[in-house]
Amino acid sequence: MNNYKTLDAKDREFLVSLLGEERVYTGEAISDDFSHDELGGISRLPDVLVDVLSTDEVSKIMSYANENNIPVVARGSGTGLVGASVPIFGGIMLNMCGMNKILELDEENLTLTLEPGVLLMEISKYVEEHDLFYPPDPGEKSATIAGNINTNAGGMRAVKYGVTRDYIRGLEVVLPTGKVINVGGKVVKNSSGYSVKDLICGSEGTLGIVTKVILKLIPLPKKAISLLIPFPDLDSAISTVPKIIKSKSIPTAIEFMQREVILAAEEFLGKKFPDNSSDAYLLLTFDGNSTEELEKDYEKVANICLAEGALDAFIIDTDERKEAVWSARGAFLEAVKASTTDMDECDVVVPRNRVAEFIKYTDLLQEQFNVRIRSFGHAGDGNLHVYVLKDELSEEAWKIKLAEVFEEMYRKSRELHGLVSGEHGIGYAKKGYMFDQYEPDYVELMRNIKLAFDPKNILNPGKVCE
Amino acid sequence: MQILVCIKQVPGTSKIDVDPITGVLKRDGVDSKMNPYDLFAIETALRLKEQKGGTIKVISMGPPQAKEVIKEAFMMGADEGVLVSDRKFAGADVLATSYAISQGVRQLGNLDLILCGKQTTDGDTAQVGPEMAEYLGIPHIANVLKIIEVKESSILVEMDMANTIEMAEIQFPCLLTVEKDIFQPRLPSYKKKLSTKDREIKTITFNDLEDKNEKRYGLSGSPTQVERIFPPSVNSDRETWTGTGAELSSQITDKLKQLKFI
Numbered sequence: 001m002n003n004y005k006t007l008d009a010k011d012r013e014f015l016v017s018l019l020g021e022e023r024v025y026t027g028e029a030i031s032d033d034f035s036h037d038e039l040g041g042i043s044r045l046p047d048v049l050v051d052v053l054s055t056d057e058v059s060k061i062m063s064y065a066n067e068n069n070i071p072v073v074a075r076g077s078g079t080g081l082v083g084a085s086v087p088i089f090g091g092i093m094l095n096m097c098g099m100n101k102i103l104e105l106d107e108e109n110l111t112l113t114l115e116p117g118v119l120l121m122e123i124s125k126y127v128e129e130h131d132l133f134y135p136p137d138p139g140e141k142s143a144t145i146a147g148n149i150n151t152n153a154g155g156m157r158a159v160k161y162g163v164t165r166d167y168i169r170g171l172e173v174v175l176p177t178g179k180v181i182n183v184g185g186k187v188v189k190n191s192s193g194y195s196v197k198d199l200i201c202g203s204e205g206t207l208g209i210v211t212k213v214i215l216k217l218i219p220l221p222k223k224a225i226s227l228l229i230p231f232p233d234l235d236s237a238i239s240t241v242p243k244i245i246k247s248k249s250i251p252t253a254i255e256f257m258q259r260e261v262i263l264a265a266e267e268f269l270g271k272k273f274p275d276n277s278s279d280a281y282l283l284l285t286f287d288g289n290s291t292e293e294l295e296k297d298y299e300k301v302a303n304i305c306l307a308e309g310a311l312d313a314f315i316i317d318t319d320e321r322k323e324a325v326w327s328a329r330g331a332f333l334e335a336v337k338a339s340t341t342d343m344d345e346c347d348v349v350v351p352r353n354r355v356a357e358f359i360k361y362t363d364l365l366q367e368q369f370n371v372r373i374r375s376f377g378h379a380g381d382g383n384l385h386v387y388v389l390k391d392e393l394s395e396e397a398w399k400i401k402l403a404e405v406f407e408e409m410y411r412k413s414r415e416l417h418g419l420v421s422g423e424h425g426i427g428y429a430k431k432g433y434m435f436d437q438y439e440p441d442y443v444e445l446m447r448n449i450k451l452a453f454d455p456k457n458i459l460n461p462g463k464v465c466e
Numbered sequence: 467m468q469i470l471v472c473i474k475q476v477p478g479t480s481k482i483d484v485d486p487i488t489g490v491l492k493r494d495g496v497d498s499k500m501n502p503y504d505l506f507a508i509e510t511a512l513r514l515k516e517q518k519g520g521t522i523k524v525i526s527m528g529p530p531q532a533k534e535v536i537k538e539a540f541m542m543g544a545d546e547g548v549l550v551s552d553r554k555f556a557g558a559d560v561l562a563t564s565y566a567i568s569q570g571v572r573q574l575g576n577l578d579l580i581l582c583g584k585q586t587t588d589g590d591t592a593q594v595g596p597e598m599a600e601y602l603g604i605p606h607i608a609n610v611l612k613i614i615e616v617k618e619s620s621i622l623v624e625m626d627m628a629n630t631i632e633m634a635e636i637q638f639p640c641l642l643t644v645e646k647d648i649f650q651p652r653l654p655s656y657k658k659k660l661s662t663k664d665r666e667i668k669t670i671t672f673n674d675l676e677d678k679n680e681k682r683y684g685l686s687g688s689p690t691q692v693e694r695i696f697p698p699s700v701n702s703d704r705e706t707w708t709g710t711g712a713e714l715s716s717q718i719t720d721k722l723k724q725l726k727f728i
Contacts, residue, residue, distance in 0.1 A: 228653060272649075274650055274653045302656045312656060312657045314655055314656070315653060315656060318500075325653075
């Protein structure tokens with residue numbers, strides 16, 4: 001169906017003439033890292049990998065590729081979880097990591113202008129030095145900002161502050177044809193036509209290549225306090241969440257965790273967690289500008305939790321205590337990974353008052369399919385991260401079991417009026433589940449949007465809606 | 467077992483600016499917290515109490531607002547708290563501080579064990595614990611890594627001696643300063659915050675002490691003379707080398723030799 005041109009010496013010559021020999025890699029010179037992201041089971045190397053440093057270079061490569069019908073994939077840090085940056089048709093891969101400069105902090109408009117390859121951890125460090133705050137807080141801090149934009153990454157603070165999309169003011173985008181457009185800007189309001197900026201966000205590299213970003217910043221809250229709240233069981237922990245939300249005191253994050261995951265993190269880090277005596281915990285964070293304000297907020301929520309059966313509420317108020325708790329929280333994923341041979345993740349999002357029901361259901365699946373299932377994550381925004389572990393299963397048995405368990409989970413999510421992905425995206429791996437959920441007209445509309453941006457279907461083909 | 471834990475209120479962050487001209491710490495608007503090393507001492511006391519029963523008292527010296535850290539110790543599980551506080555104690559160096567606290571400790575009745583953190587994050591001297599023990603005339607061990615066994619009249623511990631780790635048995639009553647990570651400190655409990663909210667914190671003032679010789683306390687009891695306080699210099703010298711692995715490795719060996727690191 002896709003009759004792409006196979007790269008030849010002439011194409012390589014073009015790239016070398018544009019970028020110089022040292023920024024064009026072929027064959028053995030391409031590190032295996034570029035063949036995959038963090039998702040196992042799907043990999044392919046590009047035919048040629050190039051390091052790009054400017055919008056102009058990206059634009060010239062895109063228009064060449066468009067003329068010559070060569071597939072192109074733009075890649076950031078490769079920390080995606082659904083195979084979105086895997087060049088499944090080969091072709092040219094643009095490594096965007098060299099475009100990594102912070103261009104301007106505009107303290108009058110509270111915006112930060114930067115190149116797409118700046119890492120998330122660099123952004124928070126930079127703006128916080130200026131008493132400003134970029135709230136989106138996905139776990140993977142070595143991801144690039146354009147990667148975050150392309151998946152509409154969420155993170156823990158979504159409960160109070162929203163997701164990446166809520167902080168994009170403007171973008172410079174190279175279209176698949178090589179043309180460059182600017183969408184949005186430093187403006188706060190914008191009712192000027194279709195919001196293409198919001199289409200690019202979450203498009204997983206299929207509609208255009210982001211080459212410049214204008215982010216919205218807010219003043220940095222001066223203080224933060226967390227509560228670690230032990231519950232006798234997961235059910236009572238998660239059932240409390242809707243009551244916290246109803247109380248109208250808004251924590252920045254509400255996370256849940258179970259003892260097994262905490263023990264795995266303790267073993268992984270060789271370090272004790274401050275408490276592991278209970279089966280289930282909620283971890284809540286509050287931020288604000290004064291200790292009094294925070295105390296008022298957290299006491300209200302602590303009282304709700306105690307009334308709902310919490311065993312206590314532990315206060316995390318100093319750097320040392322934050323470090324003891326959050327270093328473990330940050331290691332959960334790696335710890336679960338280290339406890340098994342392979343795993344895959346389901347990133348469904350359900351309405352917040354259905355989280356308990358969904359988690360209970362995964363417990364049932366664990367028994368029904370005789371497979372270990374672990375979960376932890378964002379109880380406050382309904383976005384779950386459920387991990388199915390391979391353990392001792394053979395590769396074949398694992399594939400079959402995984403497909404069955406995933407099928408059940410996505411079915412349950414649909415039943416609860418949830419959606420396929422809360423923050424990881426669809427990419428390559430989750431397409432089938434999305435097609436199962438959306439009516440054909442919806443998918444058709446998405447395909448037509450793709451066609452309008454990319455008539456020759458050369459930009460990251462085979463992803464999202466194809 | 468009667469256990470006393472010594473705790474101190476310190477600035478909440480290590481990122482305090484020093485006025486480069488006057489040398490004074492800019493403490494305005496900086497929150498305070500319990501010295502992080504003391505959390506390990508409290509946790510050690512709580513573990514010993516869980517094992518052997520008894521009472522945990524905490525003592526702190528400082529201005530009235532230092533009661534906050536005593537309240538925090540209650541939230542972790544301490545039973546009683548006293549604050550040694552008097553204007554006459556102000557400006558004390560390690561010697562005068564140790565002496566004032568040791569005088570305060572004498573008001574507390576029989577104790578089996580006194581626990582301290584290994585040092586504070588503001589003074590960093592690690593001397594107050596051992597000096598107190600000297601004033602109290604009891605044996606002490608600093609930098610305890612591990613409690614091995616609690617016996618009828620003694621305690622067996624592992625101590626860090628810089629080049630070696632040694633085991634030592636020490637008779638009660640005694641004083642130990644404990645290392646970071648001896649146990650993972652528990653978090654303060656909101657339930658305990660509610661239940662201890664009205665618990666009394668006794669204040670010991672100059673007039674309560676046995677020794678009323680003013681020359682032993684505060685600034686006048688402090689032989690330490692501070693000549694100058696200055697911010698540590700920041701060194702961001704950087705060299706970048708390029709070359710093959712072999713070239714670079716011999717270059718770095720030469721550099722390390724030149725700097726006398728190897």
